[in-house]
Amino acid sequence: MSIVDLEAKIPNNVGLRDNKRLTMALEKWQPKFLDWWNTVGPSDFNKHDIYLRTAIGVGQGGWAHFDYVKMPDYRWGIFLADGPADRKIHFGDQVGEAAWQEVPGEFRNRLRRLIVTQGDTEPASVEQQRMLGHCCPSLYDLRSLFQVNVEEGRHLWAMVYLLQTHFGADGRDEAEAMLERHSGDVDNPRILQAFNYPVTNWLDFFCFTAFMDRDGKYQLASLAESSFDPLARTTQFMLAEEAYHLQTGENGVGRIVKRTGELMAEGKDPRTVGAIPLEVIQRYINFWFTGSMDLFGGEDSTNAAESFANGLKGRYRESDGIYKDPKALNANYSLEVPTEDGKIEKKDIPLRRAMNAVLLDAYIADCRRIVDRWNRDLEKTGVSARVYLPDHKFNRHQGIYAGFRFTPQGELIDEATWTHKHTEWLPTQADRDYVNSCMVKVTEPGKFANYIAPPAQGVNNQSLDFEYVKFH
């Protein structure tokens, strides 16, 4: 079991006290991080006391502590999950060899790119969500937003630790650059397009955490299998925190769907009482789910094949031994491919080249589960309407379906049909204006805006009317 140093300037279980050079580098970066937080983070809420969970260790029981904290005082720490000292590589070409404690020279650039791409998403989402606190539907939800924000900040710390520890001057430059790019910045945007989308209301936020953070879960899970042991252990611990973010989104969209269903069951038009019609919610689901799928990369990808072969990224839960061949050499993956003459054909590709598609399949199954859950809640309200998950080919801008037009049901259509119909499938400006108009700020403990149902339970066994954020 690693030793957790909570008294250090930067809480950690990576022995920072014994590494003066690294400590100096991180302590030099720390004020720049705080400056970033105070400039483009949720800085309007810096003076409030917020009931937050703070990571204080890596054990399953009692790894976190809850208390009131002002966000700038949050103890952003560096924690790696404990693992066996003799961990072995369990997939790819080097199965059975010792996992790497240092970056192999031949994989240096590829690993750095993976870490930077992952790391860049962490501050990006904080920037995207920075104004939402001004229109929170409840204190409970406001706390959830800030919990997600501070933990995304900690995940940035996790990636910066890896860069500064293992990538020398290049890593230090990359750590600086992650604070210089900004979401939606025309001149210096975030690396992945979906992290430049505006998040202007709480339906956006909950869809973001339900779908985009769920993509993050699968990306982190594939890195948690990595042969580069520090990366694997870092991302394993990040997954423990990320689970709450997914739950926030899954429950948040579910609560909005449920409230709409309740109002419909009462014979009310949601638009007349400040709630969100199901067809609008559906368009938001369509937008965020499809944008999230683009983050997985091409379905047929030599890069993905090389990352798997080299042992950098594994399949979901690879270390559980659930796959038949840890080298993935003797199987094909059947891919639906659009043809120039407007048809869809099945095409077999080597499994290694389909690693992004395999991960995407697991993601889609997970998303199908949450939509089914929302529909069960909708069914309980007594209305017959349902929401659905669009087909994986719909509205794609990356991968083999980019450049083609599909309906949400997966039917290949021409450009003219798309132009005529797409406003039925994706949020329009009128939708955004309407949803934004529903965003009333509710800060009385135990009260909720009319477009969202209360959650089933409070945080950390607290009641729903607990004062999760103190404004004084």
Added chain:
Amino acid sequence: MTNRLCYVCEGGDCTEKGSGDIFDKLRDLVKEFDPGEERIKIRRYPCFGACEQGINVTLYPDKVFYSTVTEADLPEIAAHIKGEGEPVTRLTGKCQPDVEQIIWDMLDSPY
């Protein structure tokens, strides 16, 4: 090495209900007769989606999905794992079949 696998849910709801302790205690019980994980691996799993029925524990390839698991149930579950008992049927069939199927689909991976 066995392909038998037990997952204990560590999703938000299950964690709040104490799945961390359930994981630790079940692992300790199983270690008594299987210290080297030769019969079964016990692992944490992010979320099965059966949150209302938590704490959830699955066994594969048995395809037994236990719900509402408490500490008091663990000796029976451990006995089932050991091969000295039947599945604890009072803890099965509580969640939606389609939710169960998602985890079996993943574990039945053709790859």
